[in-house]
Amino acid sequence: MIAFAITAAVAMGMYLIFTAGSGNIGYWSLSELIAAVGLGVVTGAVTKEFLCHRHEYRMANPLRFLLIPVYVIGPFFLEMMKANLDVAYRVLTMKIRPGIIRVKSGMKTDLGAFMLANSITLTPGTITVDIDEATNDLFIHNINLPEGDEEKEFFTGEELFALANLPAWIRRIAE
Amino acid sequence: MIVEALILLCLVIGVAFNALGVLGLLRFPDLYTRMHATTKATTFGSIFTSAAVVVYGAWIFLATGDSQFLTLLIHALIAIVALAFTNAVSSHALARAAHKSGILPHPAVVDRLAEVKP
């Protein structure tokens, strides 16, 4: 029942976002509001087992999912800016020293590992190549490994980010 | 006037980073380094060119109150979110598949993944 309600609410919200600006009840027309309710109920009934297949409702807490835009606009965008200046420098000078390293992520949930992997892909000098699904360890291709770092067996997530502590943010959101 | 300059700035930054990404795609020596260029630089550049459209939509919506421009703004924002999310995931999938199919990083100082899964 909770799974159905959450899925229906998410689907309805998505539909309302897509059709904003269609009329003058708020920003919606009456027919779009009726269609949103109808489609939300149908989508919730059909796909409730996909969105909530673990039956964990931790992410339904508004404090958690409203933190995601704050995270994306604030620390994540800063790191992304630095990443792109770094890539621009590497493209123009071709000073590269690539290698694949292993990072202990320390994430306990799938969503945490997923968000950390995507954040790593879009931030300085690193893309995620593979995830060890048993331990949530990440294998990361680093474009410019500092001298001597190829001897290290493991890295921690915090060592990859210079400007902001992204793993702590992700832990706050997802765990 | 200021808004027009802001739109122009967004477009210039976006096109410049897209150009750097494509240049990296053409210049870098192996698959993984090329992926660095395409994933990061083209995603960032496309976010900025779409942000120009978002700024334009917000500007005219606030000036005229026409809800058509609210639709333009929101849909451009959704396009940005879809772009950033799908690019990160698909580049990860491609890198994983390439490493599985036996393409090793050619100039590389260390490869921990090949040690774990030979």
Place this chain on the structure above:
Amino acid sequence: MTVIWEPLPYWYPAVAALVVLIGASTIRLVKGPTPADRAVAVDAVNTLVIASMVLLAVIYRQIIFVDIAIVYAVLSYVSTLYIAKYLGGEM
């Protein structure tokens, strides 16, 4: 209610530059030594096509172009995932 879409001259050179970049990416698409290189080039072309579609929506004054860009983004994502599965030997 008539709408005035302000004629801004600088959308055109931006789209022209993106089209030139799409052309440049196809060099890697033709040259790429391995299939994975070609897949990466296709991914870059997809991203640039989405960016230019969002700009074309303003030039041609059609909001539906942005919706098409969203659908294109999702479909190209699915196709890239299938190409990746095929390259990784899981299919």
